[in-house]
Amino acid sequence: MNDTFLVGVHATGPDSCRITLAGDLDVVSAPDLRQAVQAAVAGHRSVLVDCRGLTFCDCSGLNALLGAARAAKAGGADLRLCAVPRALARLLRLSHTGGAFTIEPEAADAR
Numbered sequence: 001m002n003d004t005f006l007v008g009v010h011a012t013g014p015d016s017c018r019i020t021l022a023g024d025l026d027v028v029s030a031p032d033l034r035q036a037v038q039a040a041v042a043g044h045r046s047v048l049v050d051c052r053g054l055t056f057c058d059c060s061g062l063n064a065l066l067g068a069a070r071a072a073k074a075g076g077a078d079l080r081l082c083a084v085p086r087a088l089a090r091l092l093r094l095s096h097t098g099g100a101f102t103i104e105p106e107a108a109d110a111r
Helices: 030-043 059-074 086-094
Strands: 005-013 016-025 046-057 078-082
Touching: 005 030, 005 046, 016 030, 016 059, 030 046, 030 059, 046 059, 046 086, 059 078
Parallel strands: 016 046, 046 078
Antiparallel strands: 005 016
16 A cells, blocks of 8 residues: 555445545556455445545546446446545546446535
8 A cells, every 4th residue: 555545445234345545546556446346346245435535536546446347347246436526527527437337426415
């Protein structure tokens, strides 16, 4: 793990977990996300990736997220994103890759 990116996997139920991201998701930290998703998909059918702490995402980070979606699908798991920051939402829109993810809308009282 590196100094500018933190990733955590926390069980939220018997068959579900939440992956929390904080910091910069880039070429250096993308392998950390890949490793976390592999572990999460191996033990859970429902994986929620909480992006609220994400401060930056480059094309390597986007590739890691897309790989996470593919890994989840291949493992029979449901992967969803939540609390997607504006910059990541823009990157998904401009790259036409948003359709690869189920993105949960933020609840009005969570803002």
